[in-house]
Amino acid sequence: MDPLPQTDPTKMAEASVPDTFRIMNTVVAPTLAKGVIKRRPSVEALAQHRGLDTKAVELLQDLREKYGGGPLLLRFPFRSQILLLDPEHVAQVLSETPSPFTAATKEKKTALAHLEPENVLIAGEARREELRPVHEHALATDQRVHPLAKHFKDIIHAEAEVVRRIVLGDAATEDESISNDLSDIRGRGNWGFAASTNKSKLESFQKQLGQYLDKGEEGSLVSRLPRDSDLDLESQVAHWLFAFDPAGMQAEAAREATTTTAAGSGGGGEDHPFTRGVFLEAVRLWPTTPVILREATEDCEVGGFTVAKGTGVIIFEPFFHRDGQRLNFAHHMSPENWAKGTPSWP
Template sequence: MNHPNGGPAAAPRRGDTLPVASAGENLRLALTYLLPNYLKGVFRGRPRLAALMARADAARRGHETLRGLRRRHGRGPVMVRGSAGPTLLVLDAEDAEQVLAGPVEVYAVDTREKVSGFAAVQPEALIASHGRQRTVRRAFNDAILDAGCPVHRLADHFLRVAGEEAAALLGPRAEAGLDGAALRAGLERVGRRCFLGEAAADDTEFSRLLGELLAEANWMGARPWRAAATRRTRRRMMQRQARYLGEADPRSLAGLFPTTRKEPETAPEGQVTHWFMALAVVHSAVVQALTLLASHPRQLERARAELEAADREHGARTVAGFMDMPYLRACVQDAARLWPPVPSLMRRTTAETRWREVAVPGGVNVLVPAGFHARDGERIAFAHRFAPEKWLDGTAANDWAISPFSRGEAQCSGMELGLQLATGFLAELLRGGTPAVAGVRLSPGKPLPHTFDATRLRIGIRAVRPKEDA
């Protein structure tokens, strides 16, 4: 019999307590794990600082710190000093599953950091909500994004859009080498067309304003003197967004708003921003997967063979073709596992939780270092290599500690849609030719680095020239 929050039901013995990190351990954790993740940007990447953290190999040092804590204190949670006070640091895969599989009413997602950060961007966002607000907003997001469905109801159009925008990058420009900014601009157009409609395709000002807000959100409310300017920026962005929501392009997510149930607490216009934030996840996954395929010939050959077979059978940019590309989709998933877009999953407890035989009162923060668990070489044989096949045989898919898109009740409502867009975009780039990469060194014969630094990255796509007749 299990405890209601997912933990073992054994009663705690008198005097049982969880281990507490020492002052030195807390300092090392802050310097090697917490601070680098903050500096890289929580809501929007800070490229220069991310490059600096990569050169310092901060991710590897952070993982070493976490392994050291587990060796000294055992596999159970360790009480540490986090950015928002006492925090349970989850170092065991079983405990990670307890948190992620537990109810969000107990393991709440609206931590202080998220609430303060989203206050600048979208205070009504699902991820900063709790209780009834979260329930109705989650229902709205699930309905619009077709959460849990293999393909979105508008996937036929969305895959065409992803293909068109990726194809627009091909040719001499791609042969010379694409950088991360070019790929991001293409995916932002995908987002504007699919989320807001064709009228928003060229509205780069909307994306610029959102980027400005996300950059401010990185400060998590620590710059109150910027509040008035931030409100003005948000007002301008929301005015542009309202124009597209009013037009309700039927081939976009905005076009689904009129027929989707809403409650007084739903704030439908307040959910859109987070969908655009998720495009950063799609962008990272595409760039990382393309780079991995360019540097791993065996996986590239299998992905191309699958793509060509699906195109012959169903045609390019089709739903049926997408469904016949599970390996390419798995490449996207494993790229996100190796370098997760959100390396730490934060929760706050609202009631007593139990960790094996130790009961902990509610009101503490819980940190699940998702990046650490996905690259835990002491537990996972494929931790440091590109292994898309592990998503196909269920090894990765069934491992709750591997959670690049979170899990359980807090899993991203748009996970399936994000995978569709990423896979469709990546497929079109591979149709364009053979990828080659410069600025990043990845080798199938060596453990992959803990950090993916895209600041110097250039991906060339060389079109396959038809052979001349003899």
């Protein structure tokens, strides 16, 4: 495919109308159909059977060849978006979050408002600065092995349905009603702005969560949260509960990709480097969040190209994870890439 003539190297390339429709049909529509808040297993299976992610990656490769590796402007009817095609531009946008690229995009707000209206992901910059340390402490993001890993491992060995116990404590073991409410609310969240928020169910769900937060059972994630705060912790914990769903899918993929002997060969204690590498590879090959969204809060630049305030940013993860033109291991599991804690990209 011949590249388009470039008249102004500083001007961002703009996708043609036919190419914009191709992106909508091949990238955006399948992602929405799979479910952005609650996965739709039947659609996931259909997408896997038809290789929709592969087709999307191939399309973006074609567009990169046609328009170049800079951000690609998409003139959608509701508002303009830019599609990133260069990993360096991805790194820039993520490093410049929350300003000038906020994670609290209009699309994300409408989806998460059904479930967690005060969550850190859709919070303003000042509120985000208050909430983020709370999440990082509870999840021990600065430690390779979580302080409660041994306790969580005992729970996992004891039973398959562990999410409620890990997040809320043993008292939530039989509380299926809170999981049922969570499932219903997430289903509405898939429809974003097209569905009204079920305020009564949301209030009931948050009330149930509040009881576990008040108790703060020792050995649960909520035990690591602050007490008597105004941080809307129900919205923060709700995200942990639903985030375990796709994470569990990757755990299953990791189990299928490794053996008991290999998994146990990576060291003692709770840190198993080989198993960690297999899990990270499972997330790379089947990302839990297929699309990362950002929104420009002011006029700014990406890779030297001007981005107008209010423009959305689309990062389609499978493209960067499975780009065979850039990665020689794009479509197969290579846990050795994570041996030193960070991937050794070629």
